[in-house]
Amino acid sequence: MRYFIVDDDVASRRMLKQIILDGDMGVIIGEADSGVNALDPILSTDPDFVLIDLLMPKLDGIETIDQLRKQGFRGHFIMISQVENKEMIGEAYEKDIEFFIHKPINRIEVQSVLKKTSERLLLKKSLLTIRKSILHFEEETKEETHRTIKDVVSSILNDMGILGEVGSDDIVTIIDLLSSNEEKSMQIPPLKDIYEKLASQTKFSGAEIMKESKAIEQRIRRTISIAMNNLATLGAVDYTNPEFEYYAPRYFEFAEIRSLMKTIQENEMDSKKPKINVKKFLQVLYVEANEKFKHPPK
Amino acid sequence: MRYFIVDDDVASRRMLKQIILDGDMGVIIGEADSGVNALDPILSTDPDFVLIDLLMPKLDGIETIDQLRKQGFRGHFIMISQVENKEMIGEAYEKDIEFFIHKPINRIEVQSVLKKTSERLLLKKSLLTIRKSILHFEEETKEETHRTIKDVVSSILNDMGILGEVGSDDIVTIIDLLSSNEEKSMQIPPLKDIYEKLASQTKFSGAEIMKESKAIEQRIRRTISIAMNNLATLGAVDYTNPEFEYYAPRYFEFAEIRSLMKTIQENEMDSKKPKINVKKFLQVLYVEANEKFKHPPK
DNA sequence: AAAAATGTCGGATAATGTCGGATTTTATAA
DNA sequence: TTATAAAATCCGACATTATCCGACATTTTT
Structure with a gap:
């Protein structure tokens, strides 16, 4: 449910x-x-x-x-x-x-x-x-109540506090796309290819696709950046927080999170921007979402 | 009623x-x-x-x-x-x-x-x-999505925060390969052989295989290095962190991890590179993954 | 209309493959 | 056991790309 x-x-x-x-x-x-x-x-x-x-x-x-x-x-x-x-x-x-x-x-x-x-x-x-x-002698055995990959991903993004961001849609769609792929390799393809594939669902001329995939790239980066900030803020207050403890080391370069936490705790607003590893994030999300989807409970 | x-x-x-x-x-x-x-x-x-x-x-x-x-x-x-x-x-x-x-x-x-x-x-x-x-008609169409050894390894790598790295794919495949082998010796074969075997799954000429196995070697080394850094950083923030406590001493030379933690805490960026013991890592991972696979979770 | 969010683009940066050589481990014989 | 050579493992460095990011343009929100 x-x-x-x-x-x-x-x-x-x-x-x-x-x-x-x-x-x-x-x-x-x-x-x-x-x-x-x-x-x-x-x-x-x-x-x-x-x-x-x-x-x-x-x-x-x-x-x-x-x-x-x-x-x-x-x-x-x-x-x-x-x-x-x-x-x-x-x-x-x-x-x-x-x-x-x-x-x-x-x-x-x-x-x-x-x-x-x-x-x-x-x-x-x-x-x-x-x-x-019975009424229609139909064979519709589709269970609508089953949760989809998208639900799983959404729930993870919600935990990170970024479900509302624009980029979240992109992320959810990407994972869904990757998961519906035949090849069962757990390695995701190059990001560039992913972006282009996603872009080609809405745009149709070559130039349009290039532009859109660039836009997707930025949206996703910004969304992940927000997630990092959210988690770092959580961790700065209480590093035993379950969301922080779970997601921070798995989805991000934990060293980056750590230095983010430091600047937050010391209230420095300067902050060298943290490095954002989109590939790692998507890769982990992809594998984990599929795992959770296949073996739901824990 | x-x-x-x-x-x-x-x-x-x-x-x-x-x-x-x-x-x-x-x-x-x-x-x-x-x-x-x-x-x-x-x-x-x-x-x-x-x-x-x-x-x-x-x-x-x-x-x-x-x-x-x-x-x-x-x-x-x-x-x-x-x-x-x-x-x-x-x-x-x-x-x-x-x-x-x-x-x-x-x-x-x-x-x-x-x-x-x-x-x-x-x-x-x-x-x-x-x-x-209905039961009179249908036999259960239950499709059992077994938890594979790959899933087990993935989850361990995820705990170490390296599921997103390219080398993780290699590692997972290697453990899977080793586990499907007949000989149930706890001892893993020489790394070189492992790399070559893995390489020969994608490349076919002798020279290609050598190149690829060199590449695999580097990927894995780098991935393990990242795992060490992750765990050390985790430990530096909170040495009661369960992942740190569990994985750091088992999969690595704990002395290396400790000196890493020190340089992290003191914010020294120089850092003599720690020694990376690929063999130990794979050996432990192999044994533990098989253990967990046979006797799942408590 | 200002401020914030998003799109666009080119150059900076870091990841990866490749290879030779340094270092450590293992095997063997004294 | 100790010494030594061979093998295995590890590592640094460079070239090549994928990935990342700053900065400005444009759109949307307030």
């Missing part, structure tokens, strides 16, 4: 994330710290479940649900909040949420509820598929 | 009853005002759902569930109580209750939850029936 988390409290988001991942219940394909910031990403990533806080500044949970529904979102909501007021809870249930979980967050409770709700969804989907097949 | 209500409060029972009947969700086949008084009737009427209060004199909700399960009751529980204590709620969920609803009782909430749980139950039943019939 694909989850999206909306909560203004970082700690809550992290706990939920941890619970979902630990329980092997699915992937987090995005998160947001407010209703307003949640709308666009939810509509574009179309998660199966949205875990949403009721009390949030500006746009509260119920209003957010209204907005999303109005714009055609068909996913399911699970509300998580410390509100005790039965009126509000009732109101939430009227918006057709799946369930209301009371804060403080309790691991077993959340896991149990998520498991039951997602099971219900799966069952429903299977039955719908079956009914359709 | 057939419901049974257990609650020491008459008013609560009446409300629940009313909600179920009004919502046309099923029939009430009995009620009881305590856990003790509920046991016999529940076992004899075998309801689909038991709505049960957590806090009751003598036999509380959880104990009642235990008793019933012990005596073979297979129905489902929905707990309804005003308890706020998350520990108790968690405990209840561990007893495999369907959901926990907080008092005071809210019509919409109860209806929504009951509807969803009973729907889930119905779906499950239908699906089980269908599956049973």
Whole structure:
């Protein structure tokens, strides 16, 4: 199942994330710290479940649900909040949420509820598929609920905090492209070739393609640069942070990250620009995404 | 659906009853005002759902569930109580209750939850029936994507932060090659032979092979050098880092790593190049990869 | 309209292949 | 065991490219 988390409290988001991942219940394909910031990403990533806080500044949970529904979102909501007021809870249930979980967050409770709700969804989907097949004698055995490579990649990019960047689309598409390739070599082709291939999907004249592939190159570089900064900032505060600990040494030249962390800690703004190794980043992402895709849980 | 209500409060029972009947969700086949008084009737009427209060004199909700399960009751529980204590709620969920609803009782909430749980139950039943019939036809089309030795090696190299380097491909292929060999000696053959064997998979003239095997040698050396630098940098930042602790002493001459760490910490850029022991690295990797492959993760 | 983000391009930089020779390990005999 | 030669392994240096990056132009956002 694909989850999206909306909560203004970082700690809550992290706990939920941890619970979902630990329980092997699915992937987090995005998160947001407010209703307003949640709308666009939810509509574009179309998660199966949205875990949403009721009390949030500006746009509260119920209003957010209204907005999303109005714009055609068909996913399911699970509300998580410390509100005790039965009126509000009732109101939430009227918006057709799946369930209301009371804060403080309790691991077993959340896991149990998520498991039951997602099971219900799966069952429903299977039955719908079956009914359709029976009615039309069709052989559509395509499981739409399966997560794609793109989901896996998105979730990784989200962890690095760059899912919203323009270059992320390029990256996701590239990995998808590479993965759909026949050759099972884990070595990715030269970056130049990759860029050109991607560019040729939208542009058609030779010159256009060259330009676009140059643009792609820069977009990706800038996106990765942002990821480095994000991780370095995380690590500067707490180098046992799980995202930092995992991604920083694997996806980047850790020496670069380290010197970045230093300048951050010492608040120097000068900073010799760090070296950005696009090839390494894509290579690791490619192998790891495929691995996670083939052997989902951990 | 057939419901049974257990609650020491008459008013609560009446409300629940009313909600179920009004919502046309099923029939009430009995009620009881305590856990003790509920046991016999529940076992004899075998309801689909038991709505049960957590806090009751003598036999509380959880104990009642235990008793019933012990005596073979297979129905489902929905707990309804005003308890706020998350520990108790968690405990209840561990007893495999369907959901926990907080008092005071809210019509919409109860209806929504009951509807969803009973729907889930119905779906499950239908699906089980269908599956049973289908199983007669189809043998399982399960495609097992085995975890290969390559995956194991990749993950180790990823831990060292060198999955992105060109030489990693060589290393992975080499270990795969060695492992598929008949002789299960723990001792790996001379490096030169290994390189030549690998080279001869892509090149075919004698001279070409020599060149390629030289290239492979350099790629691997450089890759391992990067791994050393990565780990040393990791260790310099945080010597309790698990990857550092594990890999640094096993795969490398630890003395080399330590002096590397020193130059990193003191920011000396001169640095006498550390000695790189390719043989040791491959040897350890070979043994460990095979070990992990045969006896996967704990 | 200013500021930020993105596109464009050429030159700088670092990665890689190639090769000869230095250094270490291994084998063998004293 | 120790000495020594041969073999294996390791390393530096250079040429060639892929990759990277600064700087300015253009577009988009505020």
